[in-house]
Amino acid sequence: MTGARLRQALGYAARGWPVFPCQVGQKTPATAHGHLDASTDPEQITGWFTRNPNWNLAIATGAPGPDVLDVDEHGPAGNGYAAFAKLSKAGLIDGAAAYVRTPGGGLHAYFRGSDQRNGHLPGHHLDFRSHGGYILAPPSRVDGKPYQVIRTADTDGGLDWTTVTALLEPRRQIQQPQPGPAPGRDLSHLARWVASQGEGNRNAGLFWAANRALAAAARQAGLGEREITRTLGSARKGGRTRTHSPDYQAEAGDQA
Numbered sequence: 001m002t003g004a005r006l007r008q009a010l011g012y013a014a015r016g017w018p019v020f021p022c023q024v025g026q027k028t029p030a031t032a033h034g035h036l037d038a039s040t041d042p043e044q045i046t047g048w049f050t051r052n053p054n055w056n057l058a059i060a061t062g063a064p065g066p067d068v069l070d071v072d073e074h075g076p077a078g079n080g081y082a083a084f085a086k087l088s089k090a091g092l093i094d095g096a097a098a099y100v101r102t103p104g105g106g107l108h109a110y111f112r113g114s115d116q117r118n119g120h121l122p123g124h125h126l127d128f129r130s131h132g133g134y135i136l137a138p139p140s141r142v143d144g145k146p147y148q149v150i151r152t153a154d155t156d157g158g159l160d161w162t163t164v165t166a167l168l169e170p171r172r173q174i175q176q177p178q179p180g181p182a183p184g185r186d187l188s189h190l191a192r193w194v195a196s197q198g199e200g201n202r203n204a205g206l207f208w209a210a211n212r213a214l215a216a217a218a219r220q221a222g223l224g225e226r227e228i229t230r231t232l233g234s235a236r237k238g239g240r241t242r243t244h245s246p247d248y249q250a251e252a253g254d255q256a
Contacts, residue, residue, distance in 0.1 A: 003053035004139050006046060012057075012137065013040040017065045020134075021048045021055035025143070027136055035060040035134040056140035062131030063113035067159055069093065070127035070135065073105035080106070080125035083168055090167055095157010100138060103145035108135060111159040119161045124168050128161045 009019045018038035021030040030052070031037035038060035039045060049055060059065050071080040084107070087093050093109055100108040119128035129135050138147045 003049060005053060005055065005057050006049035008137070008139055009045050009049055009057050010042055012059055013042065013045055016040060018060040019045060019137075020058055020060065021052070022058045022136060022140070024052070024054045024056065025141060026056065027058075027142065029058070029134075030055050035132070038065075038134070040064075056142075057137050058134045058140070059137045061113065061129040061133040061135060063115055066097075066113050067111040067116065068129040068133075068135050069096075069109040069111070069159055069164075070102075070129060071107040071109070072125040072127065073102075074125060078125055083121070083124035083126055084109075086168065087164060092164060092167070093159065095155050095159065097153055097155050097157075098149060099151040101148045101150050103142040103147065108147075109159075112156050114158055116161050119165065121165065121168060126164075126168075128159070128164070130161070 012019050018040050020035065020038040022028055023030050029035070029037070030048075035058070038058075049057075061068050069084075071084045073079040073081075084093070093111075095111055096109040097112075098110040100110070102108060114130055116128070116130040118130055118133045120126075136142065136147055138149055140147050
C-alpha cells in the first residue's frame with residue numbers, strides 16, 4: 001500500500017516539481033545535499049519514501065518548481081498578514097495557484113516558478129522562496145501539526161519580488177547634496193564633508209567633491225577656468241558612457 005507522502009510526492013513530481021525528503025517532523029533535509037538532490041524521477045522518489053514513509057516532503061522552489069511567498073506568524077513578535085493584505089490590495093498576489101496553512105499559523109502562497117533570488121523582509125515577516133530554496137509541503141508535519149491546503153485557484157501567475165520589495169520598503173528619495181565646504185580648503189575638509197552626507201546623498205556628494213578637488217588641482221597647475229570646465233565636462237560624459245556599458249550592468253546586477 002502506497003503511503004500518503006509517497007503518493008503526494010509522486011503527484012508533485014508529475015507536475016514537474018522536484019521533491020526530496022526531510023527528517024521526520026523537521027525541516028532538515030534527509031539527503032546528503034538537500035535541495036540539490038531534489039528529483040522528479042519516480043524510481044528515486046519511491047525509493048526514498050519506501051525506505052521511510054514518515055519522512056517529511058519538501059519541494060525545491062524556483063523553476064521548474066514553484067515560487068513560494070512565506071507569510072510568517074511569530075506570535076507576540078508579529079506576523080506577515082498586514083504586509084500580505086497590502087500586497088493583495090495592490091493586486092500582486094492575484095496569480096497565486098494555491099494557499100497552504102503552515103503548522104505555526106503562517107501561510108504559503110504558491111506561484112509560477114522563476115529564476116529569481118530568494119528574498120527576506122524581516123520587518124514585514126515575509127520570506128520569498130525561489131531559485132536555490134525549498135519549502136515543506138503537505139502532508140508534512142512539524143511539532144505534530146500538518147501543512148494543509150486551504151485553497152486552490154485555476155491560475156498560474158508569478159510574483160515579482162522586486163515589485164514586492166519596492167511596495168513594502170520603497171527607497172528614500174535621493175536629495176541634492178547639502179552645500180559644500182568653502183573653496184580653498186585642503187582635501188581633509190572635503191573628505192569630512194562627504195562623510196557627513198546622509199545615506200542616499202553620498203554618491204552625488206562624492207562626485208561633487210571629486211570635481212571640486214580636480215578643479216583646485218588644475219588651477220594650481222595653471223589651467224584656465226574655461227579649460228577646466230571643458231575637461232571636467234568631458235570626464236562626466238565619459239563616466240555616463242561607462243555606466244551604461246554591458247560589463248558594468250552585469251557587475252551591478254551581481255551586487256543586487
